[in-house]
Amino acid sequence: MAHTCIHWFRKGLRLHDNPALMSALKDCKELYPVFVLDPFLYNDTMGLNRWRFLIGSLRDLDCSLKKLNSRLFVVRGKPGDVFPRLFKKWGVTKLTYEYDTEPYSLSRDQNVTQLAKENGVEVIYKVSHTLFDINRIIEENNGKPPLTYNRMQSIVSSLGPPKKPIPAPTTDDMNDVSCPSSKDEEKNGIPTLDELGHDISSLTEELFPGGEEEALRRLDEHMKKSQWVCNFEKPQTSPNSLMPSTTVLSPYVTFGCLSARTFWWKLTEVYQGKKHSAPPVSLHGQLLWREFFYTASVGIPNFNQMKDNPVCTQVDWDTNPEFLAAWREARTGFPFIDAIMTQLRSEGWIHHLARHAVACFLTRGDLWINWVEGQKVFEDLLLDGDWALNAGNWQWLSASAFFHQFFRVYSPVAFGKKTDKNGDYIKKYLPLLKKFPPQYIYEPWKAPRSVQQAAGCIIGKDYPKPIVEHDDVRKKNIQRMKLAYAKRPPAQSESPSKKQGGKRKAPSVVDTLNKKAKSK
Ligand code: FAD
Numbered sequence: 001m002a003h004t005c006i007h008w009f010r011k012g013l014r015l016h017d018n019p020a021l022m023s024a025l026k027d028c029k030e031l032y033p034v035f036v037l038d039p040f041l042y043n044d045t046m047g048l049n050r051w052r053f054l055i056g057s058l059r060d061l062d063c064s065l066k067k068l069n070s071r072l073f074v075v076r077g078k079p080g081d082v083f084p085r086l087f088k089k090w091g092v093t094k095l096t097y098e099y100d101t102e103p104y105s106l107s108r109d110q111n112v113t114q115l116a117k118e119n120g121v122e123v124i125y126k127v128s129h130t131l132f133d134i135n136r137i138i139e140e141n142n143g144k145p146p147l148t149y150n151r152m153q154s155i156v157s158s159l160g161p162p163k164k165p166i167p168a169p170t171t172d173d174m175n176d177v178s179c180p181s182s183k184d185e186e187k188n189g190i191p192t193l194d195e196l197g198h199d200i201s202s203l204t205e206e207l208f209p210g211g212e213e214e215a216l217r218r219l220d221e222h223m224k225k226s227q228w229v230c231n232f233e234k235p236q237t238s239p240n241s242l243m244p245s246t247t248v249l250s251p252y253v254t255f256g257c258l259s260a261r262t263f264w265w266k267l268t269e270v271y272q273g274k275k276h277s278a279p280p281v282s283l284h285g286q287l288l289w290r291e292f293f294y295t296a297s298v299g300i301p302n303f304n305q306m307k308d309n310p311v312c313t314q315v316d317w318d319t320n321p322e323f324l325a326a327w328r329e330a331r332t333g334f335p336f337i338d339a340i341m342t343q344l345r346s347e348g349w350i351h352h353l354a355r356h357a358v359a360c361f362l363t364r365g366d367l368w369i370n371w372v373e374g375q376k377v378f379e380d381l382l383l384d385g386d387w388a389l390n391a392g393n394w395q396w397l398s399a400s401a402f403f404h405q406f407f408r409v410y411s412p413v414a415f416g417k418k419t420d421k422n423g424d425y426i427k428k429y430l431p432l433l434k435k436f437p438p439q440y441i442y443e444p445w446k447a448p449r450s451v452q453q454a455a456g457c458i459i460g461k462d463y464p465k466p467i468v469e470h471d472d473v474r475k476k477n478i479q480r481m482k483l484a485y486a487k488r489p490p491a492q493s494e495s496p497s498k499k500q501g502g503k504r505k506a507p508s509v510v511d512t513l514n515k516k517a518k519s520k
Pocket residue numbers: 234246247248249250251253254283286287289290291293350351352353355356359378382384385386387389390391393394397
């Protein structure tokens with residue numbers, strides 16, 4: 001029987017390496033590509049830059065579908081309300097989507113799968129957001145997520161290389177498919193930011209436009225620099241270069257404009273026959289970090305919170321709204337930290353080590369604020385804000401899980417100087433400080449009054465004094481961290497290798513979903 005099919009785009013905003021979309025086209029007579037503007041995910045807290053990236057990606061997807069004589073239908077509402085309506089209205093018999101491991105997505109998909117069943121709609125989902133099927137990694141590790149990168153590497157190597165990406169559908173694949181492109185054209189088009197009620201006057205230049213076409217163009221551009229790719233070692237890149245020193249492909253991977261498997265296999269092609277760096281520091285290694293945190297997020301309950309998260313050290317963080325606001329709004333009085341937060345707010349992307357600096361500063365380093373608060377700010381402001389990667393990296397940086405050397409604290413002054421003595425990065429993002437001589441630019445409060453006057457910026461009046469005395473709070477915080485570590489239950493204190501044993505089944509919600517929908 002030929003199907004009337006909805007392919008539901010959520011992440012995976014692309015045509016290439018989209019196995020669920022390809023299964024939608026099998027025995028298909030009518031195709032409806034749909035994106036749902038779910039108010040739970042897309043709401044007022046989501047930053048404007050992220051909104052712009054999403055809308056750009058949807059526009060690009062619509063354009064590519066139009067080249068196949070199809071289009072994208074953007075529907076507003078809760079998926080649980082939207083789908084039963086669409087199933088009936090369009091006479092749908094099949095629903096396809098890319099598998100998503102986030103807890104909200106799992107319960108959402110479970111609900112929609114149930115509604116599909118009630119409406120006689122077959123559901124097919126495919127794994128293509130990650131390199132591997134995350135549940136396979138957990139199974140392979142006796143039902144538990146690997147808690148160290150080494151362990152992760154050994155599990156992954158036992159699985160063999162990731163699947164090769166599949167090509168995008170062509171007009172040939174669409175031969176027998178009718179695409180009711182004119183239906184509801186007006187109502188379900190791509191909304192503009194204006195129509196969605198956003199004030200776009202604060203937007204700055206769009207440095208990273210959303211969309212698959214842009215993602216593949218950027219990937220190609222990077223892959224042409226084969227020597228750079230082969231020599232890439234993450235710790236050697238710089239948090240404060242004026243041009244990004246890493247790929248900035250993360251927003252594209254997060255929204256699925258770029259398939260992680262395509263990225264992986266392009267790297268493999270570049271590496272072929274050449275001497276190249278290796279995980280954890282290589283670009284392959286970066287993609288494995290992504291896989292590592294995804295696996296942890298699936299296998300560890302309450303992964304995005306401290307409470308009831310079994311791997312997370314319980315710390316008596318302070319509640320300090322003033323400190324949190326100063327950090328978020330780039331008013332800490334430490335130019336390196338404030339420049340990074342300014343870049344984040346205006347451009348939506350900051351380098352990995354810059355994330356290290358501000359995350360350590362907010363938590364165990366200086367302000368002693370719960371990492372969960374920082375996670376929320378990143379989630380809204382980062383173009384690449386990703387549930388699993390954000391939670392995992394914040395736990396790492398706050399020494400709450402995975403990383404335990406809490407006595408190693410980044411200095412908000414010395415760290416940035418290593419790669420930018422002159423303070424050019426600070427001058428770019430905090431032009432107020434641009435006339436300070438290099439010796440004072442990281443610590444302008446130390447400049448004599450005459451120097452401050454000559455620079456046209458009086459500290460305490462035009463730019464804040466440091467919010468804390470770094471050397472004092474660093475020592476105090478290390479002691480507080482020692483106390484928190486002393487109270488850790490034995491399960492958290494034992495070595496990761498001991499924790500790997502024991503059989504446990506994969507999380508039950510995944511089981512339920514697997515039973516309800518069919519993965520071919
Ligand atoms: P590249 O160095 O070019 O790496 C290539 C790809 O590998 C990236 O695009 C990304 O998909 C992946 N990757 C690289 N580093 C990591 C890492 N440490 N963990 C997981 N995947 C990685 N990354 C996100 O994509 N979303 C987030 O919400 C996020 N939150 C973070 C929060 C904190 C506190 C920290 C310290 C890091 C966070 N990261 C997050 C990880 C990392 O900083 C970014 O993935 C990276 O900086 C993106 O830049 P890039 O694409 O140039 O990376």
